[in-house]
Amino acid sequence: TWSDEQTRFFLQLRLDENLKGNIRKQMVNEAGRQAIVDKFYEAFGIKIPWRKFGIKYNTCKKQYESFKKLTRNRTGLGFDSTGFINMSEDWWNERCKEWPGARKFKDKPVANMDLMEKVFGTVYISGGEGWSAQQGEDVLDTKHSEHDDEIDGEDDAESRRDIPTEEAVGSKNVGPSSSRSKVNKKRSRAVQAGQAVADVIRESVESRDKILSHKNHLIENHPEFSCSELRAMEVLHSLPAIRMWSPLYKASINHVKQDAANRQTFLFYGDDENRVLYLEYATGESRDA
DNA sequence: ACGGTGAACCAAGCGAATAT
DNA sequence: ATATTCGCTTGGTTCACCGT
Structure with a gap:
């Protein structure tokens, strides 16, 4: 019932409301809920009661936390040039042994990881790293038929939001690949998705908290x-x-x-x-x- | 047929905001 | 200051669907 685009749109809406101050402590106020329901209806033509958004929020969070299990407190992660997790078969086997859920991330990273990081991530988000992953075009074409032409609103939503705001953090910044922006948006989605996952992992593995708290500090001052x-x-x-x-x-x-x-x-x-x-x-x- | 997966639902519990 | 209320989280379960 939820396509990747719909999920993504919903997450983006939540970020919007968060930006507008309509979400406090993960609780969306009445105005925010109305806005989300309305905009979703506007974009997809589907009326979804707030309850279901809540449920979706839950499942998204579960996915996000599942994925984080894989990357947390783990050093020596490797990536190939496209950014996919590139570890030996043994490595994966071991991960799967200690936690069976890991298997599914091997070939297929979680969709919309960029937004999930913003929504569920611990600290203040300021537009960040030039995320542009839109994972799951292949998955999406299999189901999802009738509203395919309606999703353009999401595209411009993305383009206006992805403006990087890398103030002072840039110096201590993470990877060499995080600065690339979206060229070839259409074609190389899979590659970008992998790249996005790599970015998440890198952020987790390196001292992400330090970076973000630095960001917070700057913002406060x-x-x-x-x-x-x-x-x-x-x-x-x-x-x-x-x-x-x-x-x-x-x-x-x-x-x-x-x-x-x-x-x-x-x-x-x-x-x-x-x-x-x-x-x-x-x-x-x-x-x- | 089977296992994996995501959506939906449920019960308990918690935090915050509000009322008393 | 305490009680109540509300919505979210957490963990667990059920169900339907899909690919093997």
Whole structure:
């Protein structure tokens, strides 16, 4: 019932709501739930009650944690040039011996690992590493028939979100491969998926916590990071009431670009409606124009 | 037929927010 | 300050589906 695209979209929606402050301690408030249900309906034409999103959230988390079991506290992991886990058959056999669930990750990494890392990962996420994995095109073509043409919204969602924001962390950064961006998006998905998995593993194996806490530290000390233009833009895009390139949209961009105080005020409002009202007030434009 | 897998459901328990 | 309520987590189970 859940395709990879749908799962991915859902995870992305959760990140959106998180960004807007509609999720506290993994608990989505009423506005956030409504937004997720609505946007999902808009994108796929399927009405899904919130309960099912919760269940999906659970299963995704289970998958994510399963995968992390494989990589946690484990050194000496190897990768081939494409980023797939490249270890000897013996290595896999041993992993499987201590935990049978490991087998399935050998040839087929978990889909949407990039987003799961953001959603379930421990610490603050700021756009990160140029993730672009969209694992599972092959899987997806087998089932999943009727809504294939509707998923374009997800594509632009991705392209606007994957802008790397590698401030000060870049120096201590991880792998040589993490900076490549999405060329050949269509063709090399499998390769990218492998690469993504490699990135996750590398992050886990190396001192990821150190890096991320460093990030957190920076964010705490520099409010302009947490109220960055990027974040404001993301929130702006997530407002359903604002049509792309409508007068209000254009005016809002200018307003939000203008200075950090504007961004802070904008981001202060906890729900979509008040944000839109604020933008209308601040820019003098109407959403219906 | 069988085992693996993911979706769904359930029970217990916990944390946080709210009410008393 | 304490009690209540709510939703999520955790762990477990059942079921349907798929490939072997």
